[in-house]
Amino acid sequence: MKENRQAISVAEAQRRLEPHIRLQPSECLELQYAYGRRLAEDIAATSSMPHFVKSGMDGFAVKAGDLRGASFENPAMLEVIQTIPCGTVPSLPVHSGQASRIMTGAPLPDGADTVVMFEMTEDCEIGGKPFVAVKKEVEEGRNVSFVGEEIQENEFLFGTGQRINAGQASLLAAFGYDKVRVFKKPRVAIFSTGSELLDIRSPLQPGKIRDSNFYMLSSLVQEAGGEVAAFAMLPDHKEQSEETIYRAADTADLILTTGGVSVGDYDMMAEIFNNLKGTLLFNKIAMRPGSVTTAGVIQSTLLFGLSGNPGACFVGFKLFVLPALYGMLGQKEPYPRTFSAYLKGDITKGNAYTRFVRGKRYIREGLAFVEPVGKDRSGVSVSIKDSDCLILIPPGGRGKRDGELVEVIPVDNIH
Numbered sequence: 001m002k003e004n005r006q007a008i009s010v011a012e013a014q015r016r017l018e019p020h021i022r023l024q025p026s027e028c029l030e031l032q033y034a035y036g037r038r039l040a041e042d043i044a045a046t047s048s049m050p051h052f053v054k055s056g057m058d059g060f061a062v063k064a065g066d067l068r069g070a071s072f073e074n075p076a077m078l079e080v081i082q083t084i085p086c087g088t089v090p091s092l093p094v095h096s097g098q099a100s101r102i103m104t105g106a107p108l109p110d111g112a113d114t115v116v117m118f119e120m121t122e123d124c125e126i127g128g129k130p131f132v133a134v135k136k137e138v139e140e141g142r143n144v145s146f147v148g149e150e151i152q153e154n155e156f157l158f159g160t161g162q163r164i165n166a167g168q169a170s171l172l173a174a175f176g177y178d179k180v181r182v183f184k185k186p187r188v189a190i191f192s193t194g195s196e197l198l199d200i201r202s203p204l205q206p207g208k209i210r211d212s213n214f215y216m217l218s219s220l221v222q223e224a225g226g227e228v229a230a231f232a233m234l235p236d237h238k239e240q241s242e243e244t245i246y247r248a249a250d251t252a253d254l255i256l257t258t259g260g261v262s263v264g265d266y267d268m269m270a271e272i273f274n275n276l277k278g279t280l281l282f283n284k285i286a287m288r289p290g291s292v293t294t295a296g297v298i299q300s301t302l303l304f305g306l307s308g309n310p311g312a313c314f315v316g317f318k319l320f321v322l323p324a325l326y327g328m329l330g331q332k333e334p335y336p337r338t339f340s341a342y343l344k345g346d347i348t349k350g351n352a353y354t355r356f357v358r359g360k361r362y363i364r365e366g367l368a369f370v371e372p373v374g375k376d377r378s379g380v381s382v383s384i385k386d387s388d389c390l391i392l393i394p395p396g397g398r399g400k401r402d403g404e405l406v407e408v409i410p411v412d413n414i415h
């Protein structure tokens, strides 16, 4: 009987999912096409960075000792023996009383230990030879980058599961990783269920709505690093839908359905889960919205039955599907992390279940605040686009009041 479902906590539901989250197979990609993907290998530095002693400024490579006592009135006079452009190797060592013009990023010549910026010097000539007047003392090592200052050769850089963002791409390139091994995108099959659903191209008809959850879920899947491998709208017809869903398990890495998981007469997903040829993990969670979020496993493929109500579908995805996808992509701690913020306004509606209220976060005078975006009902779609976080309201009690600290989960729809 679907009415007798056992509600479990969010944490317990996540715990039950864990053993069924399997790592994706991997593939090799050119770094250029690997943005946003997750590494399927550990990466170490193939050399020290920098791998030669280099200048950090355009100026003169000198021995700091030669500048001792230098001042505006009494500058140190050094003979300029060479110019060192970037990408070359200096031909002469710098001896005491000498300097070399050097460009930012060029290798420091032997004997030099310091670079004086051009702005602190004046070019001159003594006996027909080029000299430089340095008008200030500079401490040894100034404007010089030493070998391994950033990273030592063989140092660990990134572990499996690390997302390749701009900073990672830069280092991978610097260390010559032209190709990287990344996890294959999870192939996700999405089925929208309900006889009220119209194709996006259809004009509205009485009693019917366009299927918007598919496009929401497809966006969320892609945002999470997956790809949509199959899609169908399924009418509330159990046998036919069951067959389509089971067939998807042959090819998809993850299956999502939306709608039909509650207790309505035509909620056929609930029926399918009740008689699942596989393992039912949970079918009721002590949370709002999304209390009817259901999950199971068929042929070792995770199957999520998300609510049809858009707000509940969204929360179910963020709390359970997203961590599953992240886990499949090797992320070590895939579950959403919370931060604390001061609540702006009251959320007084109590509930026996944990509530996840759509909110918008902002910083004021260095403090984090969060404000409900309003229109928070499970069936309301219009406020999802306005929210960038979920405000967690613990069960029981009297809700939370203006100025109280609340826990917040970022969901980043906007930024």
Ligand SMILES: Nc1nc2c(c(=O)[nH]1)N[C@H]1C(S)=C(S)[C@@H](COP(=O)(O)OP(=O)(O)OC[C@H]3O[C@@H](n4cnc5c(N)ncnc54)[C@H](O)[C@@H]3O)O[C@H]1N2
Binding pocket: 192, 193, 194, 196, 197, 209, 210, 211, 212, 213, 214, 258, 259, 260, 261, 262, 263, 264, 267, 289, 290, 291, 292, 306, 307, 308, 309, 310, 312, 378, 379
């Ligand atoms: N007697 C009870 N009724 C309901 C309960 C309950 O506990 N007892 N729970 C309510 C809650 S809370 C939720 S959430 C919904 C869950 O409903 P289902 O998951 O079974 O979804 P449906 O009945 O199929 O549809 C609900 C709602 O969402 C619209 N919908 C469905 N699919 C889509 C789609 N792809 N795109 C846009 N909108 C969609 C659908 O038309 C309905 O309006 O149950 C409550 N009822």
Ligand code: MOO
Binding pocket: 287, 288, 289, 290, 291, 292, 293, 307, 309, 312, 313, 378
């Ligand atoms: O299960 Mo409903 O999604 O609580 O709003």
Ligand SMILES: [Mg+2]
Binding pocket: 259, 260, 261, 262, 263, 264, 267, 308
């Ligand atoms: Mg229903």
